[in-house]
Amino acid sequence: MEQTEFAPWNDPTATPLIQFKGVTKRFGDFTAIDNLSQDIFECEFFALLGPSGCGKTTMMRMLAGFDQPTEGQILIAGQDMAGIPPNERAVNMMFQSYALFPHLSIFDNIAFGLKRMKMPSAQLNERVQEMLRLTRLERFAKRKPHQISGGQRQRVALARSLARAPKLLLLDEPLGALDKKLREETQFELMDIQEKTGTTFVIVTHDQEEAMTVSSRVAVMDEGRIMQVATPANIYEEPDSVYVADFIGNVNIIQGKASKTGDDGYDIHWADGYAPIQAKTSRQLDEGQTAFVALRPEKITVSRDKPTDAGNMIKGEIVDIAYLGNMSTYHVKIPGGLVIKAQSANTRRLSRRAFTWEDEVWLSWTLTAGSVLSE
Amino acid sequence: MRRLFLIAVPYLWLLALFLIPFVIVLKIALSDTALAIPPYMPTLDFAGGWQAIKDFFSALDMENFVFLTEDDLYWKSYLSSLQIAAVSTVLTLLVGYPLAYGMAMAPDEWRPTLMMLMILPFWTSFLIRVYSWMGILSNEGFLNQFLLWTGLISEPLIILNTNSAVYIGIVYTYLPFMVLPIYSALEKLDGSLLEAAEDLGCSRLTAFWLVTIPLSKSGIIAGSFLVFIPALGEFVIPSLLGGSGTLMIGKVLWEEFFSNRDWPVASAVAVVLLLILIIPIILFQRNEQKEREKNQ
Amino acid sequence: MRRFTWFNATALTFGFVFLYLPMIILVIYSFNASKLVTVWAGFSTKWYAELFQNDAFLDAAWVTLQVGVASSTLATILGTMAAYVLVRAGRFHGRTLFSGMIYAPLVMPEVITGLSLLLLFIGIGLDRGIFTIILAHTTFSMCYVSVVVSSRLVSFDQSLEEAALDLGCSPFESFRLVTLPIIAPAVISGWLLAFTLSLDDLVIASFTSGPSATTLPIKIFSAVRLGVSPEINALSTLMIGIVAIGVISASIVSKRAAVKQRQDEQAADRS
Numbered sequence: 049m050e051q052t053e054f055a056p057w058n059d060p061t062a063t064p065l066i067q068f069k070g071v072t073k074r075f076g077d078f079t080a081i082d083n084l085s086q087d088i089f090e091c092e093f094f095a096l097l098g099p100s101g102c103g104k105t106t107m108m109r110m111l112a113g114f115d116q117p118t119e120g121q122i123l124i125a126g127q128d129m130a131g132i133p134p135n136e137r138a139v140n141m142m143f144q145s146y147a148l149f150p151h152l153s154i155f156d157n158i159a160f161g162l163k164r165m166k167m168p169s170a171q172l173n174e175r176v177q178e179m180l181r182l183t184r185l186e187r188f189a190k191r192k193p194h195q196i197s198g199g200q201r202q203r204v205a206l207a208r209s210l211a212r213a214p215k216l217l218l219l220d221e222p223l224g225a226l227d228k229k230l231r232e233e234t235q236f237e238l239m240d241i242q243e244k245t246g247t248t249f250v251i252v253t254h255d256q257e258e259a260m261t262v263s264s265r266v267a268v269m270d271e272g273r274i275m276q277v278a279t280p281a282n283i284y285e286e287p288d289s290v291y292v293a294d295f296i297g298n299v300n301i302i303q304g305k306a307s308k309t310g311d312d313g314y315d316i317h318w319a320d321g322y323a324p325i326q327a328k329t330s331r332q333l334d335e336g337q338t339a340f341v342a343l344r345p346e347k348i349t350v351s352r353d354k355p356t357d358a359g360n361m362i363k364g365e366i367v368d369i370a371y372l373g374n375m376s377t378y379h380v381k382i383p384g385g386l387v388i389k390a391q392s393a394n395t396r397r398l399s400r401r402a403f404t405w406e407d408e409v410w411l412s413w414t415l416t417a418g419s420v421l422s423e
Numbered sequence: 424m425r426r427l428f429l430i431a432v433p434y435l436w437l438l439a440l441f442l443i444p445f446v447i448v449l450k451i452a453l454s455d456t457a458l459a460i461p462p463y464m465p466t467l468d469f470a471g472g473w474q475a476i477k478d479f480f481s482a483l484d485m486e487n488f489v490f491l492t493e494d495d496l497y498w499k500s501y502l503s504s505l506q507i508a509a510v511s512t513v514l515t516l517l518v519g520y521p522l523a524y525g526m527a528m529a530p531d532e533w534r535p536t537l538m539m540l541m542i543l544p545f546w547t548s549f550l551i552r553v554y555s556w557m558g559i560l561s562n563e564g565f566l567n568q569f570l571l572w573t574g575l576i577s578e579p580l581i582i583l584n585t586n587s588a589v590y591i592g593i594v595y596t597y598l599p600f601m602v603l604p605i606y607s608a609l610e611k612l613d614g615s616l617l618e619a620a621e622d623l624g625c626s627r628l629t630a631f632w633l634v635t636i637p638l639s640k641s642g643i644i645a646g647s648f649l650v651f652i653p654a655l656g657e658f659v660i661p662s663l664l665g666g667s668g669t670l671m672i673g674k675v676l677w678e679e680f681f682s683n684r685d686w687p688v689a690s691a692v693a694v695v696l697l698l699i700l701i702i703p704i705i706l707f708q709r710n711e712q713k714e715r716e717k718n719q
Numbered sequence: 720m721r722r723f724t725w726f727n728a729t730a731l732t733f734g735f736v737f738l739y740l741p742m743i744i745l746v747i748y749s750f751n752a753s754k755l756v757t758v759w760a761g762f763s764t765k766w767y768a769e770l771f772q773n774d775a776f777l778d779a780a781w782v783t784l785q786v787g788v789a790s791s792t793l794a795t796i797l798g799t800m801a802a803y804v805l806v807r808a809g810r811f812h813g814r815t816l817f818s819g820m821i822y823a824p825l826v827m828p829e830v831i832t833g834l835s836l837l838l839l840f841i842g843i844g845l846d847r848g849i850f851t852i853i854l855a856h857t858t859f860s861m862c863y864v865s866v867v868v869s870s871r872l873v874s875f876d877q878s879l880e881e882a883a884l885d886l887g888c889s890p891f892e893s894f895r896l897v898t899l900p901i902i903a904p905a906v907i908s909g910w911l912l913a914f915t916l917s918l919d920d921l922v923i924a925s926f927t928s929g930p931s932a933t934t935l936p937i938k939i940f941s942a943v944r945l946g947v948s949p950e951i952n953a954l955s956t957l958m959i960g961i962v963a964i965g966v967i968s969a970s971i972v973s974k975r976a977a978v979k980q981r982q983d984e985q986a987a988d989r990s
Contacts, residue, residue, distance in 0.1 A: 114881055134884040147882035151900045160896075164887030195983045212886070425890060430808055430817075433801040433861065437820040440858040444835030447842050522734035525727040537731070539970040544738050547962045548919045550936050551955040555741035558748060558947045565744050598738065648826065656828020658922055663943065673830045677922075680834065690838070693831050700828070708822050715873075 054264060055279075056089040063126070065090045065215065065248055066111065071120035073106055073272075080106040082272040083120070090215075093242050093249045095259035097295075098269035104252045107269075108218050111250065112141045125215060135164070140214040144221045146205040148193040154204050155180075155189040161212045179207040182241060199230050206238075210245060219251040223258060235261050256296050260284070268292045284344075289423050293342040298377075300348075300388050306339040306420070314420060316341050319384045325360050329420040340421045345391035347417040350378050351410050352402060358412035364388065366407045371398070378403065380411055445697070452690035453483035487691035496675065497692065501699065503670040507586065507661075508654040511593035515650050516643065518594055519601035523642075524635075526602070527609035541606075545599040552596055553663055560588050560664070584666030592660040593650070601646035608642025609635070641714055648707040656696060672696055742959055749952035766953040773950065776938060783918055783935040786849060790856035791913035797857065798864025798909055805865065806872040824862040832859060833926030840927065847929030855927040856920060860913035867912060871905035915962075 056062040064087035073081040081103045088094045096104035109115045110122055113134035122129045129137065140161070149157050158179050162172045180186045183203040188196050193204070202222065209217055222238070223231045239262050242249050253259050259266045260280040267277045268291075276283060276292045287293035290301055302325065304318030315324035316339055325341050333339055355361055367387060368379035377391045390411055394401070403409055491497040526537045544552065559565040560583040567579040582588050612635065620630040636643075658673035665671065672692065680689040749767075753760030770776060801821055808814075824832060836855045840847055875898065883893035899906070921936040928934060942948050 112881075112885060114884075134881070135887045135889060139885075141882070141885045143878050143882055145876065145878050147876070147878040149879060149882075149897055149901075160883075161886035164892075191987075192983070194980060195987045197987050200987075208886070426808060429800055430804050430811060433797050433804065433865075434813070434817055436797055436858070436861070437801075437817070440836065440839070440854060441820050441824065441832075444832075444839040447838045448831075448835045451838055518734070518737070521726075521730035525731035525734065528723050528727045529731070530723060535970065535974055539966060540735055540738075543963060543966045544742070546915050546966055547742070548936075548955070548958055550919060550921055550939055551745070551958060552741065554939070554943050554947075554951065554955065555745040557943065558952075559741055559744060561947070595737070595741070602734075652826040653828055656830055658828075658830050659940075663940075673828060676830045676834065680926075686838075689834060693834050696828065697831060700826075704823060704826055707826060708819065711822065 054091070056092070057087070057265065062089055064088055065092075065125060066250075067121075067123040068107075069121040069123070071110070071117045071122060073103075073110065073115065074118045080272055081110075081117070084272070084274060085120075086267065086274060086277065088248065088250065090248050091246055093239065093251070093262055093264045095263035095266045096250065096252045096269060097254070097256055097259040097266050099254060101271075102269040103272040104269050105220065108141070108220060108250065108252050111216065112139055112218055113137050138215045139218065140209040140212055140216075141218040141220065142205050142209040142222050144224060146193075146201050148201055148204055148208075150193050153190055153192055154185060154196070157193070157204055158208045158211050161208065165212065175211060179211050182210070182244075183207040198225055199234075202226065202234070206241070210241070210247065213245070214247065216248050216250065219249060221253055222251065223253075223255075231258070238262055260296070268295055286419060287342060288421065290340050290342065290421055293419065293421065298345050298389055298391070300343040300345065302341045302343065302386065302388075304339060304341070306333040306337050307335055308333070313415070314339070316420065322362070322383060323360075325418070326415050327418055327420050328415050331420055331422065333420070333422060337422065340423075341418045342421055343388075343413060343418040345377060345389040347413050348388065348390035349412045350380070350390045350392060350403065351412065352407070354410050355412040359415035359417075361410055361412040362388075363408065363410055366403055366405055366409060369403075369405065376401075378409070380409060382411070448690045448693050450483070451687055452487055452694045453485065454687045454690075455484075455486065487687050488695070490688060491691055491695060496670070497695075500670040500672045500675045501695070504655050504672040505699075507589060507593075507669075507671060508651050508657075511590055511597070511654050512647050512651040514590060515594045515597055515601045516647060519598055519646065520605055520643070522598075523602045523605035523609060526606050527612070541599055541602055545603075549596055550659060553592055553660055556588065556592055556595065556664060557583065560591070583664065584669075586665065586669055588664035589661050589669055589671075592664040593654050593657065596660065597650045597654065600649040604645040604649065605639055605642035608639040612638055641710065644710050645707075645714070648703060648710070652700060652703050652707065655700060745952055746956045746959065749949065749956040751949065751952075754949055766949045767957075770950050770953045770957075775933075776935070776950075776954070779933045779935045779938040782849060782932050786852050786856060786924075786932075786934060787914050787917040790853045790860055790917045791910050793853070793857045794860035794864050794913040795906060795910045798861040798913070799868050799906060801861060801865040802867075802869035802872055805869050821862050821865050824859045825866065829920070829922035830926075833923040836923065837926040847927060847932075849928075849932045851927045851929070852924055852932060852934065855923050856913075856917040859923065860916055863912050863916060864906075864909035867909040868902065868905050871902050875902060 066086075066088040068084050068086045071081055071084045072079065084103075084107070096107060098104050106115060110117055111124070111129075113129065113132060113136075116130065124137065124139065149160065152160065155176055158176045159172055162175055167175070176189075177186075180189055183206055185200065185203055185207060188200060188204075193201055196204070202225070206222070219238075223234055226234060235258060238249070251259070251262065260283075263280060265277055265279055266283050268275045268283065270291060276288050278286070283292065284296055287296065287299075293299045294301065302316070302318050304316035304325065306314045306316055307324075309315050309326070312328045312330055314327055314329065314333060316327060317324045318341075327341060349355070349358070354363075362382050364380040364382040366378055367381045370377040370379070371394075374394060375391050376394055377389050380388050380390055382388055388411060396402070522541075526534070526541065529537055557564070561567075562579045562581065562583070564583065566582070567576075570576045571579065582591075616634055616638070617630050620634045621627070625633065656673045656676075657671060658677050661669045661671040661674045662677070665674070676689055676692045676696070679685050679692060683689075750762050750764065751759055752763035752765065801817075805818060805821065833855070836851075836858070837847075840851050845851060879897055879901070880893050883897040884890070888896060919936060920934075921940050924934045925937055925940075928937065939951055939954065942951055
């Protein structure tokens with residue numbers, strides 16, 4: 049059964065929920081956000097990903113209303129948010145530190161936003177109970193924040209931010225304080241809740257695995273600019289810059305000069321005296337232009353014998369092996385000194401592994417395995 | 424808009440009730456005594472128009488300040504106050520530091536109780552605590568009774584109504600102000616620094632001198648200012664515990680004002696005292712600012 | 720690692736004995752049947768009885784109480800506002816002057832503040848009485864309150880205020896519903912501090928009071944200038960007793976609260 053893919057950004061008739069139009073934010077001399085434009089659609093789980101200082105938190109705070117853009121406009125549901133304070137926006141935020149009110153019980157924390165809406169008490173009670181059920185916190189309603197654990201506090205923060213059924217929920221590094229196992233469980237819970245409630249989520253994170261797991265689209269940011277916005281698959285498989293390729297997952301970057309060989313084929317001359325790397329790409333490159341081949345480690349096959357039908361092959365020496373339990377990463381030194389990382393599953397037991405240090409091996413990959421990048 | 428209101432209300436209050444009064448003191452200091460109510464002239468009469476204002480300013484003079492330099496009483500009192508305040512500050516430091524140190528070294532369970540014991544006198548009336556020494560230091564007081572009873576002396580010691588009583592009084596009443604900042608600085612001291620010093624060859628005493636004392640410097644400075652500056656202008660302690668020979672400027676100001684009814688001279692005394700204090704006050708505020716920035 | 724040495728123990732003992740002995744002696748003498756300090760004539764509470772029949776003292780106590788409550792409450796409001804400005808308002812014109820005016824009264828000799836306020840009141844033609852004392856006390860107390868409250872505000876987690884705004888509060892509501900309940904202990908200690916300072920003030924009250932308004936410290940001072948007085952001993956003992964009860968109970972309450980907080984947190988981690 050074919051499922052219709054959720055991709056409103058490809059639909060020319062869809063209207064975005066959030067629009068950044070030429071937004072710039074300056075703090076004194078420092079430019080945090082530089083002429084940024086981006087659309088985010090309803091029901092998206094949109095991730096802002098980047099290192100510290102890239103501007104992702106600033107973008108989020110401007111959506112929440114805690115900061116105003118220096119230039120440009122931010123529209124939510126078609127309405128210009130200039131001058132509208134946080135308490136008047138249909139936006140709610142889940143804070144990194146949770147910001148639970150220590151003097152109120154869990155119930156009152158969740159009810160806080162509803163009371164500001166002057167919701168009648170019967171309705172309010174029901175709504176809070178619903179939120180407690182959604183986050184599995186019914187037992188803790190009467191407790192205070194210091195009487196529950198870290199993971200439970202995180203769920204209270206989530207319940208409180210969803211109580212008012214906002215159009216847009218902002219999550220500021222929501223899983224940072226949780227241990228790995230809890231983090232993984234919570235990631236799926238978040239996705240479930242997002243689908244169930246039909247809310248648009250914008251999450252800020254520096255953890256790329258998290259961004260890849262939960263989001264519908266990822267925006268990779270650097271120094272106040274969005275470098276690329278795409279689905280997790282596309283961001284991983286088709287990065288459009290070395291920065292993005294390197295930021296997400298592991299990658300090998302081989303630099304060379306491009307020469308066209310066909311409709312969409314290029315030869316990348318990366319070292320004198322060795323066969324050029326053959327690749328296919330829809331990108332248009334000039335003759336002799338500096339190009340980069342971005343190759344993911346798992347797309348490279350390691351073999352003792354020379355492969356007979358691979359598109360590309362290079363001989364090299366294993367200088368290091370990183371054993372990760374289910375996979376091994378082989379660090380292979382190729383002519384010219386570059387060390388290529390090739391990853392394969394440990395299909396055989398360790399003692400029966402085919403390769404070891406200082407072995408000479410062949411690395412091979414197909415014509416379409418790598419991305420050709422111009423920057 | 425709301426922010427403006429929040430700033431304006433306390434700001435205006437302080438301008439009106441703290442700053443402007445000082446300007447008035449300066450003005451009175453430049454005026455003459457008068458047998459009138461209020462007992463000074465000229466008074467500023469806005470209704471008199473520009474001429475009245477000009478007359479007002481021309482009638483002001485530095486006569487009172489000159490008078491302060493002519494009569495021995497004043498400069499002697501300033502000097503005496505500086506001396507008494509300085510000596511008292513040092514004495515308070517000598518008594519207060521070991522106390523603060525003892526509190527900081529005490530086992531954790533004792534701390535809240537020790538803190539409470541240190542704070543209790545602080546909340547008790549200053550006046551009462553000074554008064555309590557009257558009954559102890561007088562010729563028939565508790566101290567002399569005790570010393571006579573033990574046979575250590577044969578004649579009562581004359582302590583009350585001398586400068587010595589004033590020293591005791593200041594040390595006693597200002598002790599918490601010295602102890603608390605020093606304690607707070609010592610409490611933050613990292614014990615492993617002392618261990619490192621000893622590991623590198625210091626004896627306990629040397630480690631104390633070379634590590635503990637310099638690191639508690641901010642507490643010592645804060646405590647010293649909190650004692651020295653108010654002590655300089657003290658009135659109650661020299662009045663109750665000191666004698667007629669005790670010259671302190673706070674007492675002089677009071678008597679000038681209430682006994683002699685010479686408001687202009689009293690104001691001139693106040694202005695000079697303030698000028699003397701400006702430097703220590705600014706230093707104190709600078710130190711506090713530095714500490715606050717360090718902690719943020 | 721702290722080493723509690725004999726030196727420390729001795730220093731503590733001598734220090735606290737020095738601090739408390741005068742007050743203990745005072746308390747003992749208040750029960751001395753003889754008027755003379757030197758002669759112990761037996762246990763008696765007659766000075767307390769005389770105290771409660773002394774109308775002048777009772778009137779002064781009443782005035783002092785009124786001034787204390789009024790000025791502390793006003794000082795707490797103004798001081799909290801000032802603290803907010805110092806900690807949150809960032810840079811603005813005249814900020815240096817403002818913070819100077821807040822911190823200066825903490826060290827200013829009282830004779831100067833008293834004199835300057837009196838000259839102000841006379842200059843604007845304000846009759847001296849209870850009202851002027853309240854104005855004077857409010858002015859120096861608010862500075863102490865602002866120091867106490869601002870030190871609490873500095874460590875206050877601002878994201879709590881942002882969360883309140885995010886959930887629909889106006890800035891004032893966020894202060895009322897979130898900030899104030901959480902900083903309440905600091906605000907209350909500010910009030911108590913202001914109250915104590917007001918109750919104890921002699922110099923400023925002397926300058927700024929009028930014939931109709933005599934405060935207790937003024938009365939005490941005029942009585943003791945002449946020497947030790949047994950009625951004053953009784954009054955002092957009462958005041959020491961009230962303060963002691965207050966401080967000890969506050970200490971016990973805060974200790975219990977801290978223990979409970981720790982127990983709750985440990986239980987939460989286990990659940």
